[in-house]
Amino acid sequence: MEQRDPHIQWFPGHMAASLRRMEERLAVVDVVVEIVDARLPRLSANPALEQIAARRPWVRVYSRADLADPTITAAWVASKPAGQVGSIAIDGKRQGDLKKLIMLLEGSFQKKGTGRIMIVGIPNAGKSTVINGLVGRNVAKVENRAGVTKSLQWFRVSPRLELLDSPGILMPKIVTETGQWMLALTGALPRERYDARTVIERIHQYWTEHHGTAGIPSETLPTLEEFAAQRGFRRKGDHLDLDNATRQYLKVFNEAGFGRYSFEQPEA
Numbered sequence: 001m002e003q004r005d006p007h008i009q010w011f012p013g014h015m016a017a018s019l020r021r022m023e024e025r026l027a028v029v030d031v032v033v034e035i036v037d038a039r040l041p042r043l044s045a046n047p048a049l050e051q052i053a054a055r056r057p058w059v060r061v062y063s064r065a066d067l068a069d070p071t072i073t074a075a076w077v078a079s080k081p082a083g084q085v086g087s088i089a090i091d092g093k094r095q096g097d098l099k100k101l102i103m104l105l106e107g108s109f110q111k112k113g114t115g116r117i118m119i120v121g122i123p124n125a126g127k128s129t130v131i132n133g134l135v136g137r138n139v140a141k142v143e144n145r146a147g148v149t150k151s152l153q154w155f156r157v158s159p160r161l162e163l164l165d166s167p168g169i170l171m172p173k174i175v176t177e178t179g180q181w182m183l184a185l186t187g188a189l190p191r192e193r194y195d196a197r198t199v200i201e202r203i204h205q206y207w208t209e210h211h212g213t214a215g216i217p218s219e220t221l222p223t224l225e226e227f228a229a230q231r232g233f234r235r236k237g238d239h240l241d242l243d244n245a246t247r248q249y250l251k252v253f254n255e256a257g258f259g260r261y262s263f264e265q266p267e268a
């Protein structure tokens with residue numbers, strides 16, 4: 001099996017600098033919202049961000065709940081760790097979910113006037129999507145790749161709420177190999193940092209071992225070659241077009257096209 005980069009990680013200098021700036025801004029922040037991926041809430045939580053969050057009332061948002069196993073997500077929301085003042089699971093693109101989030105945020109601080117809320121999370125978690133949804137317009141740049149937001153920026157949602165968007169911050173070291181491919185697969189790492197075919201081999205192997213267990217659908221997952229053949233990814237001479245199939249495979253996976261899945265469960 002090809003293993004181009006067994007130590008996938010991504011912690012460029014701008015992340016360390018952003019982390020320092022976020023700490024400086026805490027002085028004017030009333031609440032910190034940490035956005036994690038509902039499919040892997042433990043791996044997508046950055047301890048450095050949680051250290052910052054813990055210095056303020058702290059709300060945890062499980063985003064991409066539309067892709068995760070609903071029962072497991074509900075268990076995560078119920079498992080409120082010490083220090084958290086609230087938690088909620090959302091599809092960041094659903095109006096109904098965003099309304100519930102506004103209510104939770106408005107209730108998360110005591111003072112009269114405008115509450116200032118800093119949104120933090122790993123790259124591609126859905127921070128800017130939530131900001132656009134709450135503001136009601138596309139004010140923050142959103143793209144389906146890691147590392148889109150580059151600076152800290154305030155947005156006014158209502159007389160009661162102002163939100164601070166922030167760049168995605170990854171951990172300096174992603175400790176386990178499983179953690180590395182899972183974070184690559186779910187979109188927290190830029191494409192050029194990992195070998196996509198290796199990541200597909202890893203998820204295929206994982207799924208083959210775990211399908212039908214908690215959080216993983218009972219259907220099997222196609223191999224990349226099976227997927228390419230089924231979907232007609234071919235080049236001249238009837239060769240499979242694995243490059244385009246690779247892109248499509250990751251896309252389908254991240255739209256729950258193979259079913260909704262949760263890689264991690266809260267401790268019992």
Ligand SMILES: Nc1nc2c(ncn2[C@@H]2O[C@H](COP(=O)(O)OP(=O)(O)OP(=O)(O)O)[C@@H](O)[C@H]2O)c(=O)[nH]1
Nearest residue numbers: 064091092124125126127128129144147148149168
């Ligand atoms: N299915 C699904 N997709 C989402 C959800 N929230 C965000 N996305 C998608 O995830 C991608 C990344 O969203 P962004 O809002 O740019 O993420 P970000 O956390 O601001 O990313 P950086 O600025 O790179 O750190 C976009 O393609 C969004 O449409 C969600 O709840 N469900």
Ligand SMILES: [Mg+2]
Nearest residue numbers: 127128148149
């Ligand atoms: Mg962003």
